Amino acid sequence: MFSSLRALSGVPRLRTLLSLSLLARIHMSALPVALSFLIAGWTGSYASVGLLSGAMAVGQAVAGPVRGRVADRNSATNVLFMTGAGYAVGLALLIVLAETLPSGLWPIAVLVTFFTGLTLPPISQVSRAVWPRLVEDGQRDALYTLDSTGYEIVAMAGPLLATAVVTLSGGVAAVIVCAVLAASGAAFFGLVLRRAGLDRVEPRSGGASADAADRRSLLRDGTFLRAVLVPFFLMAALFSVNLSLVAWGRSHGEATTAGVLIALFSLGSAIGGLIIVARGRKQSSAVGIAALVVGLAVLALLLPPFSKHIMLWAVVLVVIATGTTVAPSLGASTSRVGELAPPERRAEAFGWLATATTSGVALMLPLTGWLLDAEGAAASIGSGAVAALIASLLAFSLPARAVKKAEAEDDAPAETAEVG
Structure with missing residues (x-):
């Protein structure tokens, strides 16, 4: 029954890459809790929490294919470095606004959260693009299911972590923790990808004739x-x-x-x-x-x-x-x-x-x-x-x-x- 798990555990570099990719995503389930406390404490309104979180989600949705296309054409590691840094800067700026501006000016933060969503480190899409290069075709479903299962477990831990930090130190500290986890997780995962020689896509056989197809959605x-x-x-x-x-x-x-x-x-x-x-x-x-x-x-x-x-x-x-x-x-x-x-x-x-x-x-x-x-x-x-x-x-x-x-x-x- 466990032959598939044993086979996956024997794939070189897979355990390290999968573990790092999951840990690098823990901030995604922790941030909604952290932002709720930070923004509600600033504005006194949960409606503002919904609007600012929604702006961040729109940024994530808009940038998803663009980040992936850049990672396909260049170095995935470089994309992870840049987005991790940008994401941390966006969250830091949001903290500064919450701590310095009066609550009536909170709509200014919509642009900040939208920018932060644009720079979400694309850990999920980069790792999922790498998995087929590590296993045979017959093992792909098992690996993708293992990835989804692992994230379910990580997603349960994120809110608990954020709640613990909020209880001990407040919403600002919880958002800082999320920023650090996102930036460091993206950096470590990117470095391991580069060391494994997996940060660039495999050379294609189509050559220049495939360029026209590349421009099609x-x-x-x-x-x-x-x-x-x-x-x-x-x-x-x-x-x-x-x-x-x-x-x-x-x-x-x-x-x-x-x-x-x-x-x-x-x-x-x-x-x-x-x-x-x-x-x-x-x-x-x-x-x-x-x-x-x-x-x-x-x-x-x-x-x-x-x-x-x-x-x-x-x-x-x-x-x-x-x-x-x-x-x-x-x-x-x-x-x-x-x-x-x-x-x-x-x-x-x-x-x-x-x-x-x-x-x-x-x-x-x-x-x-x-x-x-x-x-x-x-x-x-x-x-x-x-x-x-x-x-x-x-x-x-x-x-x-x-x-x-x-x-x-x-x-x-x-x-x-x-x-x-």
């Missing part, structure tokens, strides 16, 4: 566009769950229970990801997301207004079971994006993936908030189920060519037990 390929829209709707569905559980907990005096349920959702995702990786089998993103649709629909039926009396034990079981579909679905959909992109443009492809996931969250959060106010938690999670259904239908529409090829390779006799 990857989104002009209908198949690639559908592959990118899968995580767009998938992330929209997932973020509907977190906000809905928090809102339900606050409205029923169960804030602690809501936090535990969100943690269990992430725990279920980690368990599901590890099982898929350990089994070493190809995971269909369409089937995994279809299972997520069922789980979200059942969860919606267990919450108000559908259910007046909450059966907490049933909610816990459904949350964990639904969570087990998350990391496998994210891993499989990420693998398809990398599969459909030219090798010399993978960082750009994962830049579009980053833009899609950020945009999906930006689309869903206002809708979820409106549904929570108007109808309750069941309606908002139901909207997530609809988004997941669209993602599943898009995934089913993708060609099976790449999957069949990988399955044929998996069925063929293996020459070696490990890659390396």
Whole structure:
């Protein structure tokens, strides 16, 4: 059962690179908590927190493909150095504004947070562009699922870290910690990439004739566009769950229970990801997301207004079971994006993936908030189920060519037990 994990553990440099890439992303889940305390303490308004965080998300979405394209054409390490420094400067400037300007001038910070979002270090897209160069085709899904599973675990640690720093030293210190983690994580990951000789894309065989194709957007390929829209709707569905559980907990005096349920959702995702990786089998993103649709629909039926009396034990079981579909679905959909992109443009492809996931969250959060106010938690999670259904239908529409090829390779006799 664990042969796939053993094979991945034997890949040279993979453990170091994967560990560094995950640690370099911990600031992403810690920053929302840190910013909430910093900005709310400055302005006295959570509306300003939402607007400034939204401006940062827009910056991230806009810059994703551009950062990837630069990394493909030049040195990924240089891109990580520059963006890590710019990101830290942006957060430092935001702290200065919060500490020196009166609260009525907070709209000035919108430009600062937008700039900070533009310079987010592209750890995710650079690392995902590198993974196919380290393993054979039959192991790509397992590695992408392991990456998604690892980030689920890291994402649980980030808010805890930020909360601990806020408790001890305040919001300013928490944002400083996030800036240091982002800049140092990007620098260390970039240095290891350079030392491994992986900071530049592999030379292509097309030569100069491929230049015209390079100028065409990857989104002009209908198949690639559908592959990118899968995580767009998938992330929209997932973020509907977190906000809905928090809102339900606050409205029923169960804030602690809501936090535990969100943690269990992430725990279920980690368990599901590890099982898929350990089994070493190809995971269909369409089937995994279809299972997520069922789980979200059942969860919606267990919450108000559908259910007046909450059966907490049933909610816990459904949350964990639904969570087990998350990391496998994210891993499989990420693998398809990398599969459909030219090798010399993978960082750009994962830049579009980053833009899609950020945009999906930006689309869903206002809708979820409106549904929570108007109808309750069941309606908002139901909207997530609809988004997941669209993602599943898009995934089913993708060609099976790449999957069949990988399955044929998996069925063929293996020459070696490990890659390396």
